[in-house]
Amino acid sequence: xxxxxxxxxxxxxxxxxxxxxxxxxxxxxxxxxxxxxxxxxxxxxxxxxxxxxxxxxxxxxxxxxxxxxxxxxxxxxxxxxxxxxxxxxxxxxxxxxxxxxxxxxxxxxxxxxxxxxxxxxxxxxxxxxxxxxxxxxxxxxxxxxxxxxxxxxxxxxxxxxxxxxxxxxxxxxxxxxxxxxxxxxxxxxxxxxxxxxxxxxxxxxxxxxxxxxxxxxxxxxxxxxxxxxxxxxxxxxxxxxxxxxxxxxxxxxxxxxxxxxxxxxxxxxxxxxxxxxxxxxxxxxxxxxxxxxxxxxxxxxxxxxxxxxxxxxxxxxxxxxxxxxxxxxxxxxxxxxxxxxxxxxxxxxxxxxxxxxxxxxxxxxxxxxxxxxxxxxxxxxxxxxxxxxxxxxxxxxxxxxxxxxxxxxxxxxxxxxxxxxxxxxxxxxxxxxxxxxxxxxxxxxxxxxxxxxxxxxxxxxxxxxxx
DNA sequence: GTAGGGTTAG
Numbered sequence: 001x002x003x004x005x006x007x008x009x010x011x012x013x014x015x016x017x018x019x020x021x022x023x024x025x026x027x028x029x030x031x032x033x034x035x036x037x038x039x040x041x042x043x044x045x046x047x048x049x050x051x052x053x054x055x056x057x058x059x060x061x062x063x064x065x066x067x068x069x070x071x072x073x074x075x076x077x078x079x080x081x082x083x084x085x086x087x088x089x090x091x092x093x094x095x096x097x098x099x100x101x102x103x104x105x106x107x108x109x110x111x112x113x114x115x116x117x118x119x120x121x122x123x124x125x126x127x128x129x130x131x132x133x134x135x136x137x138x139x140x141x142x143x144x145x146x147x148x149x150x151x152x153x154x155x156x157x158x159x160x161x162x163x164x165x166x167x168x169x170x171x172x173x174x175x176x177x178x179x180x181x182x183x184x185x186x187x188x189x190x191x192x193x194x195x196x197x198x199x200x201x202x203x204x205x206x207x208x209x210x211x212x213x214x215x216x217x218x219x220x221x222x223x224x225x226x227x228x229x230x231x232x233x234x235x236x237x238x239x240x241x242x243x244x245x246x247x248x249x250x251x252x253x254x255x256x257x258x259x260x261x262x263x264x265x266x267x268x269x270x271x272x273x274x275x276x277x278x279x280x281x282x283x284x285x286x287x288x289x290x291x292x293x294x295x296x297x298x299x300x301x302x303x304x305x306x307x308x309x310x311x312x313x314x315x316x317x318x319x320x321x322x323x324x325x326x327x328x329x330x331x332x333x334x335x336x337x338x339x340x341x342x343x344x345x346x347x348x349x350x351x352x353x354x355x356x357x358x359x360x361x362x363x364x365x366x367x368x369x370x371x372x373x374x375x376x377x378x379x380x381x382x383x384x385x386x387x388x389x390x391x392x393x394x395x396x397x398x399x400x401x402x403x404x405x406x407x408x409x410x411x412x413x414x415x416x417x418x419x420x421x422x423x424x425x426x427x428x429x430x431x432x433x434x435x436x437x438x439x440x441x442x443x444x445x446x447x448x449x450x451x452x453x454x455x456x457x458x459x460x461x462x463x464x465x466x467x
Numbered sequence: 468g469t470a471g472g473g474t475t476a477g
Contacts, residue, residue, distance in 0.1 A: 071468035172471035206472040238473035266474040
């Protein structure tokens with residue numbers, strides 16, 4: 001066999017292997033339960049877009065879906081935060097008579113809430129003929145997720161009224177709600193129920209630590225932690241550390257952190273918050289070192305906490321260099337911001353405010369995408385939100401960092417002419433613009449004008465420890 | 468096939 005033939009064969013084989021999934025999709029009358037299994041596998045693996053396209057593909061040739069097709073699909077819509085697709089699946093649920101399935105109806109309740117449509121969620125729950133414990137738990141956690149803890153507790157009360165036996169999951173959500181409303185009395189009763197139940201103690205113990213921390217009862221939180229005889233994992237340590245930090249008990253937080261066998265990114269992030277709050281630069285540096293050693297220093301949340309810590313501890317040059325190291329990631333975050341913005345408009349039907357447009361312009365400007373900046377500015381003007389100067393100030397900053405001086409000067413004109421100049425931020429944007437092109441005379445004039453108008457930029461502050 | 472625990476800033 002010639003080398004060329006072998007190569008061609010290999011390539012063909014590879015193409016066949018790669019296309020196996022697509023070929024599989026194209027068999028329209030394949031056994032539904034096999035297709036359902038494939039779909040739920042995609043969802044379980046987090047391949048939610050893939051699950052959706054499989055469904056779309058199937059829909060071209062058949063419509064005999066059942067509850068086992070639609071339930072995982074609803075979970076995919078939840079993960080995508082897409083209530084429009086969710087609503088389409090809801091139609092299929094009705095069409096195929098899957099509404100009578102408690103599991104599917106529960107998935108609907110969950111989907112609407114996770115896609116921000118709490119009203120539809122509650123409606124679907126009310127419509128349920130038979131509600132099992134999972135359905136009740138889902139409704140409780142929906143309210144907790146939306147910050148409506150009293151309502152969540154109301155559902156818990158209704159559940160008890162109807163003598164539905166609760167589970168560990170019920171208590172987990174209820175403790176969260178108790179913490180949010182600082183319901184010490186009820187939370188303590190739930191604590192007793194947890195003890196009586198004696199199951200799932202690590203998760204519920206973590207919830208209890210969280211609940212007592214929310215109620216500023218750190219002694220109780222510590223007691224729960226110490227009395228737990230099962231092996232402790234990262235989450236419960238993190239809950240205790242974060243509890244101490246939120247209650248401003250920084251020394252205790254550091255002590256617990258130091259007792260951990262191996263640090264994790266969450267506990268180190270909390271630790272940095274503590275360092276920032278008590279201006280402990282040396283401890284902050286120590287944690288920074290640990291973060292580097294364990295490879296957490298690229299984590300976005302930890303990095304933000306790190307930046308904040310250096311800034312609050314007065315080490316602005318380090319903060320600055322950390323910030324300067326980030327342009328690549330900022331460009332990426334620009335892109336993420338844009339996706340968010342589009343999703344906000346298209347998926348959730350929300351009208352972006354001036355701040356939202358300003359934020360997007362800022363992100364795009366930093367990424368050097370001036371063409372898009374101007375497009376966004378045009379749509380902001382069309383939407384009629386260019387009012388208080390936020391958008392124009394962001395536009396001016398974008399011109400400044402991209403050295404587009406001519407456009408910048410036009411924007412200054414617009415800003416002075418059209419905006420309410422009570423906002424010091426607008427003056428600062430103009431002043432920064434002139435400073436960047438060396439027009440110190442203008443800067444001086446602006447500053448004195450601001451002074452005359454009694455305007456002052458809200459100064460950034462730091463709390464320094466003097467050594 | 469559905470539900471529950473830990474993290475930053477503003």
